[in-house]
Amino acid sequence: MQHIIHELNALIPAHGASVLFVVALISCAGIPMPTSAMMMAAGAFIAAGDMHMVPVMIATLVGAVIGDQIGFFAGRFGGEPFWQRFHRNLRLAPTMDRAQKELDRRALIAVIISRFPLSALGPWINLASGATRVGWSRFSLGVLIGDGIWILAYIGGGYVFADNVSHLSAKMTSVLSAVAFLGLAMMVGRAMWRKHEDG
Numbered sequence: 001m002q003h004i005i006h007e008l009n010a011l012i013p014a015h016g017a018s019v020l021f022v023v024a025l026i027s028c029a030g031i032p033m034p035t036s037a038m039m040m041a042a043g044a045f046i047a048a049g050d051m052h053m054v055p056v057m058i059a060t061l062v063g064a065v066i067g068d069q070i071g072f073f074a075g076r077f078g079g080e081p082f083w084q085r086f087h088r089n090l091r092l093a094p095t096m097d098r099a100q101k102e103l104d105r106r107a108l109i110a111v112i113i114s115r116f117p118l119s120a121l122g123p124w125i126n127l128a129s130g131a132t133r134v135g136w137s138r139f140s141l142g143v144l145i146g147d148g149i150w151i152l153a154y155i156g157g158g159y160v161f162a163d164n165v166s167h168l169s170a171k172m173t174s175v176l177s178a179v180a181f182l183g184l185a186m187m188v189g190r191a192m193w194r195k196h197e198d199g
Contacts, residue, residue: 012042013050017059024060028067028147030074030123036154043158053159057151064115064147065140071123072139075130107134108142115146116153122146 011019020035020042027033039060045051087093107129114125129139 013045017056021059021063024063025067028064029070039154040158043155044162047159047162060151061147065143068126068143071126072130075127079127079131104134107138111142112146116150
């Protein structure tokens with residue numbers, strides 16, 4: 001994995017902000033890419049004067065938002081038939097209705113925290129938001145805010161800690177992966193507890 005990251009990072013000074021655009025789009029659409037590590041590397045290149053902050057941040061944000069929208073509409077047009085199929089099950093329907101209401105009510109904050117710090121959940125939240133018909137405007141607002149925080153944190157971190165960017169990137173990735181796992185475990189545990197209470 002480290003070899004792949006180094007290879008991808010080598011593309012950044014050669015091709016500029018377009019690399020971040022493509023990588024952010026692909027990862028937010030659901031294909032795993034070391035986007036956070038690459039954003040930190042870009043921050044270090046910016047600190048060295050090899051790149052400019054504004055174009056990099058704009059390109060990365062636009063790519064991420066497009067990728068998130070791809071996931072959302074994939075869920076809206078591809079995921080909904082599966083949702084409706086399971087919803088016809090009388091035992092599952094009440095739980096699914098409750099989950100849909102919870103996501104719809106808290107859609108904005110759910111989308112924001114699934115960009116940062118729980119970025120590993122982002123593509124799944126995109127699909128779920130589309131499949132359960134979360135309002136597009138609220139989803140898009142959450143994406144803009146969350147992606148903006150995510151991009152600022154990593155590119156800014158790479159800029160500020162340019163001399164230790166590889167070490168910091170590994171640390172942040174490990175910590176955020178642990179946070180994402182804990183968040184997912186809490187969500188599953190909460191769902192199981194509610195199912196137990198209803199049973």
